[in-house]
Each structure stands twice: as C-alpha cells, then as structure tokens.
Amino acid sequence: MSAISTNLFQQWRIPTSKQLLRNSKLHRGNYAGLFPMSGSEVCSTLCFCKKMQTSTYEVVSSSYVPMIKNKTEIDKEDATPKLETVGAFQKLPMVMPSIDILYSALKKARRVSPTKGIANIAKRERNKGAKQLDALMKELAVPLRNYMDNFPNKRHLHSYERSLIELTLGDGNYEKVLGRVNSLKKKLVSVGKEHASLCAKSSTKREAEERLTEGMKKVEEIFKSEGNAVDDLLNIAKTLRAVPVVDLETPTLCLVGAPNVGKSSLVRELSTGKPEVCNYPFTTRGILMGHIIVNFERFQVTDTPGLLKRHDEDRNNLEKLTLAVLSHLPTAVLYVHDLTGECGTSPSDQFFIYKDVREKFSDHLWIDVVSKCDLLQGLPVRFITEGTDAEDPEIVRYRKEGPDGAIHVSVKSENGLNELKSRVHEVLISQLARIRNESTIEEACNG
Ligand SMILES: Nc1nc2c(ncn2[C@@H]2O[C@H](COP(=O)(O)OP(=O)(O)OP(=O)(O)O)[C@@H](O)[C@H]2O)c(=O)[nH]1
Numbered sequence: 393m394s395a396i397s398t399n400l401f402q403q404w405r406i407p408t409s410k411q412l413l414r415n416s417k418l419h420r421g422n423y424a425g426l427f428p429m430s431g432s433e434v435c436s437t438l439c440f441c442k443k444m445q446t447s448t449y450e451v452v453s454s455s456y457v458p459m460i461k462n463k464t465e466i467d468k469e470d471a472t473p474k475l476e477t478v479g480a481f482q483k484l485p486m487v488m489p490s491i492d493i494l495y496s497a498l499k500k501a502r503r504v505s506p507t508k509g510i511a512n513i514a515k516r517e518r519n520k521g522a523k524q525l526d527a528l529m530k531e532l533a534v535p536l537r538n539y540m541d542n543f544p545n546k547r548h549l550h551s552y553e554r555s556l557i558e559l560t561l562g563d564g565n566y567e568k569v570l571g572r573v574n575s576l577k578k579k580l581v582s583v584g585k586e587h588a589s590l591c592a593k594s595s596t597k598r599e600a601e602e603r604l605t606e607g608m609k610k611v612e613e614i615f616k617s618e619g620n621a622v623d624d625l626l627n628i629a630k631t632l633r634a635v636p637v638v639d640l641e642t643p644t645l646c647l648v649g650a651p652n653v654g655k656s657s658l659v660r661e662l663s664t665g666k667p668e669v670c671n672y673p674f675t676t677r678g679i680l681m682g683h684i685i686v687n688f689e690r691f692q693v694t695d696t697p698g699l700l701k702r703h704d705e706d707r708n709n710l711e712k713l714t715l716a717v718l719s720h721l722p723t724a725v726l727y728v729h730d731l732t733g734e735c736g737t738s739p740s741d742q743f744f745i746y747k748d749v750r751e752k753f754s755d756h757l758w759i760d761v762v763s764k765c766d767l768l769q770g771l772p773v774r775f776i777t778e779g780t781d782a783e784d785p786e787i788v789r790y791r792k793e794g795p796d797g798a799i800h801v802s803v804k805s806e807n808g809l810n811e812l813k814s815r816v817h818e819v820l821i822s823q824l825a826r827i828r829n830e831s832t833i834e835e836a837c838n839g
C-alpha cells in the first residue's frame with residue numbers, strides 16, 4: 393500500500409485555555425485535554441492507513457502503560473470486531489452544526505403537503521399535520537442516527553487512537569457526547585411520533601392546526617435545548633481529524649527528553665519538520681510529524697512534549713501523549729540530554745527520567761544525544777537543588793558525558809550533526825527491517 397501525504401509536516405497541539413475557549417464549545421463540559429491549533433496552524437493531511445503493529449497495549453484510564461491480559465479478557469475481546477488500522481479519525485463523518493440541521497429540517501417539514509385526494513377539510517388538515525410532524529422528526533433524527541453509526545466505538549480503535557481520544561477529550565467524554573446525541577435522537581423520535589399521532593386524531597381543522605403548531609414547537613424546543621450535543625460532536629470530529637496521521641509501516645523516529653533540551657531544534661535539523669523552538673519548557677504541546685527522505689525511502693519523525701521527573705500517575709496529558717506514542721507506535725527513539733543546565737531540568741533529574749523511560753521501552757531501537765555541546769565548555773553542571781544522589785558515580789559520569797555512546801551535537805556550531813544524521817539513517821533502516829520482518833512473521837502466522 394502506498395502512503396501519500398499532502399504536506400510533509402503536520403502539527404497538532406494543546407492550545408492555551410484562550411485558544412480552547414475560542415476553538416471549541418467543549419469547555420462547557422469540563423473537557424480537560426488537548427485540542428488542535430486554530431485552522432491556519434493545523435495542516436490538513438491525506439495519508440493512507442496501514443496495518444497495525446503486532447504488539448498491543450491497552451489504554452488504562454488514559455494511561456499508556458502496557459497491560460497483561462488474562463484469557464477471559466482475550467476471549468471477550470476476540471468476540472468484538474476490531475479495526476486493526478490507524479486512520480479512523482480521517483474517516484469520521486462531517487457533522488452539520490445543530491442550527492443548520494434544525495433550520496433545514498423545519499424548512500423541509502413545512503413543505504410537506506397532505507396526501508392528494510382527501511376532500512374532507514378536517515381530514516386533510518390532520519393528514520398534513522401528521523405528515524409534517526413525522527417529516528420534522530425524521531429530518532432531525534436521521535442525521536443523528538448516521539453520526540451514531542459512523543463514529544467508531546472506541547473499543548474497536550487501534551490502541552494509539554484510543555489513547556489519543558482519552559488524552560484529547562478527557563476520560564469518557566467521547567462516549568458521553570455520543571450518548572447525549574443518541575438520547576436526543578430517541579427523544580425526538582418519541583416526542584415527534586407522539587405529536588404526529590395526536591394530530592392524526594384531531595376532529596376539526598382548527599384542532600389539527602393547533603396540534604401541528606404545538607408539536608412543531610415542542611420538537612423544536614427539544615432540539616434547541618439539547619442540540620449542543622451535536623455541536624460538541626462536531627468539535628470532537630474537528631479535533632480528531634487534525635491529529636497527524638501516522639503510517640505504521642513507515643519507520644518512525646521519536647524525539648524524547650526533558651522539556652527545553654533541544655528536541656524541536658534537532659527535528660528541524662534532521663527532517664522536513666519545522667516545529668516552534670523557544671527558550672521555555674513545553675513549547676511543543678502536541679505531536680508533530682515531519683519526514684526524512686533517505687535514498688528515496690521516506691521516514692517519519694515525531695517531535696513530542698517534554699517529560700518531567702515524576703510518577704506516571706502525576707503526569708499531565710502532554711507527557712502522557714509522548715508516552716502514548718512510545719507505547720502504541722513502533723518507533724525508534726532519539727533521546728535528547730541537555731547537560732548544560734540551560735533547559736531548567738538538572739542532569740540528575742534528567743538521568744532519573746531517562747532511566748525510567750529506557751527501562752519501560754527497552755525493546756525500542758535507541759540513539760542517545762547530548763545537545764547544546766557548544767555550551768559545554770565549563771565544568772559539569774550541578775544544580776544546587778540536586779540532592780545527595782547526585783554523588784552517585786553513575787550520575788557523576790552521566791553529568792560529564794551523558795549515557796555511554798551518546799553523540800554530542802550542537803545545532804548552533806553544527807558539531808556532531810553529520811554523525812547524528814548517519815546514525816539516524818542506520819537506525820531507521822534497521823527499523824524498516826524490523827517492520828518488514830514482523831509483517832513476514834504475521835503473514836506466515838495467518839497462513
Ligand atoms: N546554544 C545552543 N542552544 C540550543 C541548541 N539547541 C537548542 N538550543 C536552544 O534551546 C532552547 C530550547 O530548544 P527547543 O528545540 O525548543 O527545545 P525542546 O526540547 O523542543 O523544548 P520543549 O518543546 O519546550 O520541550 C531554544 O532556545 C534553542 O534555541 C544548541 O545546540 N545550542
């Protein structure tokens with residue numbers, strides 16, 4: 393299968409609270425999480441889905457943590473259909489704003505005329521009333537039913553996309569909004585039918601007219617008061633469609649490290665990606681996707697938000713996003729260490745974060761980079777806040793050189809960049825071999 397991208401760099405990030413209020417109505421429902429940048433900053437992308445990775449991880453309460461499943465759970469999962477690809481967000485249906493659905497439905501319903509050939513005035517009026525109410529109910533309920541049918545069940549999504557839904561929209565909010573749309577649909581059907589039936593039982597023309605007006609008003613009121621569920625769904629679709637598309641069969645390099653260590657600067661050097669670079673932590677607030685072309689072979693590069701020294705349960709959604717990429721996508725890691733003290737995280741804290749991440753993702757192909765080496769002329773940097781564990785010989789060594797085999801680079805002096813580029817190419821080629829090998833094994837297993 394070929395993979396096409398209309399642009400070579402995609403960006404998706406958590407907005408500031410101001411952007412969030414401007415871009416989405418979802419804040420009303422206390423939606424903590426990530427949203428795309430405003431339209432001009434989010435690049436639209438066309439990319440084809442690929443087969444899912446072979447190893448699977450389960451998202452547990454917004455966590456990226458791999459979970460070991462017992463037999464009953466596996467059996468239960470096997471019973472449900474699965475979408476074994478990424479790319480579900482690009483297939484989400486277009487949702488119409490609630491106001492447009494309402495006005496279009498009212499217009500169409502009012503145009504409905506009574507069945508031809510009814511001579512009796514009262515009969516004709518109640519026939520018209522019942523038909524108009526029925527039409528209004530259908531015009532409102534059918535689009536909602538289509539949304540319900542075409543927004544995927546979260547359980548059937550690829551683990552990466554499931555995790556993005558949790559981190560983007562907040563725990564359970566995707567299902568809540570779909571639930572509200574569904575209950576609105578049910579209410580419209582039941583109230584619409586009830587009033588159509590009342591109207592059909594009218595004994596005079598006047599009564600039929602009154603019942604029609606009353607029914608129209610009632611259905612309209614319900615839709616006006618609960619139609620915001622549809623607008624929330626529209627915002628969800630917009631947000632999810634803006635998530636950069638990853639291709640699971642294209643090797644991916646994921647830049648990881650503490651905040652402000654120079655990850656984005658390296659992404660700019662290594663790939664077509666041009667993420668924002670600033671001298672403060674958490675400049676990168678989402679997943680950013682760039683590409684590297686080596687010998688006509690295309691590879692993906694993801695920039696990620698920085699990781700702080702803390703336990704997983706205390707991590708914010710930005711950090712969880714980084715870990716979700718590592719957990720659910722078959723990436724090679726380029727881990728960035730800043731030993732200059734410039735980034736704000738002490739070398740010993742960076743060492744702690746590094747050990748933790750390295751241990752968790754020990755099966756990933758890996759490159760260590762010590763960044764900003766143009767600033768590393770003086771003695772090893774030690775923060776006054778560093779505790780006694782900073783005397784640990786491993787940390788003392790780390791503070792001087794970084795991890796064993798780390799490549800020292802500077803985007804300012806360009807030191808080490810050529811060595812890094814060839815190492816990156818080597819690792820991506822190995823990653824490609826791994827992916828192909830896994831596909832071959834999978835095909836063999838599938839007979
Ligand atoms: N002197 C020097 N400064 C650098 C180098 N690389 C990056 N910087 C600076 O370090 C700061 C942080 O760089 P970024 O690339 O934004 O770091 P980041 O890790 O992506 O930061 P977050 O997205 O906030 O986590 C910026 O002010 C860069 O100009 C380098 O090689 N030398």
Ligand SMILES: [Mg+2]
Pocket residue numbers: 655656657667668669675676695696
């Ligand atoms: Mg960055």
